[in-house]
Amino acid sequence: MFKLISNNQVQLIIDNDYPFPASSDFILQALNASAYCEFEIHEDEIKEFIKNHNESIELIVATKKDATLEIEIAEDKMSAEGILITPQGGKLVDLDSAKAMLIKAGITRGYKQVYLEKLLQQQLNQPAGTKCTGVLASGKQPEAGRDATLEKKVSTLSDRLRKPKLLEDGRVDMLDFGKLASVKPGTILLTKIFETAGKDGYTITGDTIKAKPGQTTKLVAGEGTEIKSNKPNELIAIQSGVPIEINNGMRVDDIYSVESVSVKTGHIDFDGSVLITKNIEPNMKVNAKGNICVLGTVESAELIATGDITIKQGVIGHQNKDNEYLSCKISCHGELELGHAQYTFLKAKNIHIERLASHCHLKAKNLINVGNKDHPMGKLIGGKVLDARRIKLGELGCESGAKIELHLIQDAFKLKDSNEKLLQQQVKTEQHLVELQEALEKVENTKASEQKEALFNKITATHHHWIVQAEKISEKSALFEEYLHQLLEAAEIEVNQKLYPGVELHLFDKVLKTKRIYAPCQMKLREGKIKIDFKT
Known part of the structure; x- marks a missing residue:
């Protein structure tokens, strides 16, 4: 009934022995029972042939096909996939032929033979003509290097103050902090763990993907310390004193200790650190x-420090009749920590108040925290916050509705002014470029001469200078915009207990005044407005 002819095709035979078939199903069943059952069956052609009942047409009912394998490489060249069509009565794709195809496709790395063997095995496991896919090769992403780190080897004054003495009965003596942290010459203060280069990656076509090396950190030797040339990763003390942390390093200060500061001692002005025990x-x-x-x-x-200020108890000031002058002033460049404050001006990078701040003026570079650092529940009543980026506390304001002003991210105004000046420079720069372009066109229209060439070169150089200036201004303006956006995103007030009426909040150029009591909430700048989100 069927005959294999040239081009690996199977022809339907119609003669005296094999009359015209009764239906397409009859032909299909006969093919499935024949030696050609795995060939590609031309089902549509068979149905059309039976429908037209055309006995004169020589019908090709099936075709013998070898297995095929295609290699597809991902656009980023990090992987390759094999697409296998199992054979339909034809030859299998052997392992050596498949390997040759991989080489021809340009795959040189990340190939595993087990993947290829697994895919080729599907020729024996799957029905004829089945499409099978599998990963044949994978590239390797680079591993970024580890940044350099600094490991502290000694306890500093700040570390000591965070560990009050534990008494035998389990109570803590908040006035006894044990022996003062000090070091001797030759003591190792910090060690630098060097950055690593990382590990390069690769594509399946053999290209190397360079790893990002870790960033270095310069070990800084402050006063009273040094880094020896034969041990560049160690910072050591060269004098006796108290180790104080600085950016990327330490210094060793002599410390001045006194019981109380009064008329008996006079004012204290000291180049190192000061400890007052009462x-x-x-x-x-x-x-x-x-x-x-x-x-x-x-x-x-009045207390002023280049480093940190810690006051274990509280600070108490007074206010003059005009409600402007506060008699107590505490200012430092680092961390300010105290128990409570009243009618005091406080200024620091971060201000941490353990319990309460009443009618104070506070100015922080970053954070004002009133209460426990993990979950602050302290109170801020009356007064003003002159600047800060974040405020975290328990209660803000009081039931009487006494006015309190909060001004956050004041740096944003400076950024905005700086950016406006840049935009004005940009306008002038673009005007220069237009004028220079006009000058170039005029020169080009003049007759050729040595003067023309010299003038043309001079104008071209000036034109290039202003193009560079315009690009620098644009980049700087973009940085200002990004930093301003980051400031606005970071600014927030977190209230963990109650927000009372009488609070006037200034977030950049937006103002919010509270007129009722709010439950625990967060206040942030969003979509151009100050939003209050209640905590769940």
Whole structure:
């Protein structure tokens, strides 16, 4: 009934022995029972042939096909996939032929023979003409290098103050912090763990993908320390004193310790750090190039430090009749930590108040935290926040509705002004470029001469200079815009208990005034407005 002819095709035989078939199903069943059952069956042609009942047409009912394998390489050249069509009565794709196809496709790395063998095995496991796919090769992404880190080897004054002495009965003595942290010459203060280069990756076509190396960190030797040339990863002390952390390093300060600061001691102005084991009395001043630590209270005094200020008890000031002058002023460049504050001006990078701030003026570069650092529940009543990026506390305001002003991200105004000046420069720069372009066109229209060429070169150089200037201004403006966006995104107030009426919040150029009591909430700038989101 069927005959295999040239081109690996199967022809339907119609003669006296094999009359015209009764139906297409009859032909299909006969093919499935024949030696050609795995060939590609031309089902549509068979049905059309039976429908027209045309006995004169020689009908090709099936075709013998070998297995095929295609290699597809991903656009990023990080993987290759094999697309296999199992044979339909024809030859299998053997392993050597498949390997040759991989080489021809340009695959040189990331190939595993087991993947190829698994795919080719489908020729025996799957029905004829089945499409099978499988990954044949995979590239490797680069591994970024590890950044350099600094490992602290000694306890600093700040570390000591965070660990008050534990008494035998389980209580903590908040005035006894044990032996003062100090070091001797030759003590290792910090060690630098060097950055790593990372590991390069590769594509399946053999291209190397360079790894991003880790960023280095420069070990900085402050006063009283040094880095020896034969040990560039170690910072050591060269004098006895107290180790103080600085950016990417330490310094060793001599420390001045005194029981109280009063008229008996006079004002203190010291190049290192200062430790006061009791109180600072009214009208006294303490100025330190390092840190200041007061284990008692501060009343109507002035403290200024280049480093950190820690006051274990509280600070108390007074206000003049005009409600403008505060008699107590505490200012430092680093961290400011204290128990409570009243009628005091406080300024630092970050301000941490343990319990309460009442009618104070606070100015922080970054954070104002009132209460426990993990979940602050302290109170901020009256006064003003002159600047900060974030405020975290328990209660903001009071039930009486006493006014309190909060001004956040004041740096944003400077950024905005700077960007406007840049935009004005951009306008002038573009005007210069237009004028220079006009000048170039005029020169081009003049007759050729040595003067023309010299003038043309001069104008071209000037034109290039202003193009570079325009690009620099544009890049700087984009950086200002990005930093302003980051400032606005980061600014927030987190209230963990209650937000009272009488609070006037200024977030950049937006203002919100509260007129009722709010449950725990967060206030952020979103979609050009100050939004209050309640905590769940």
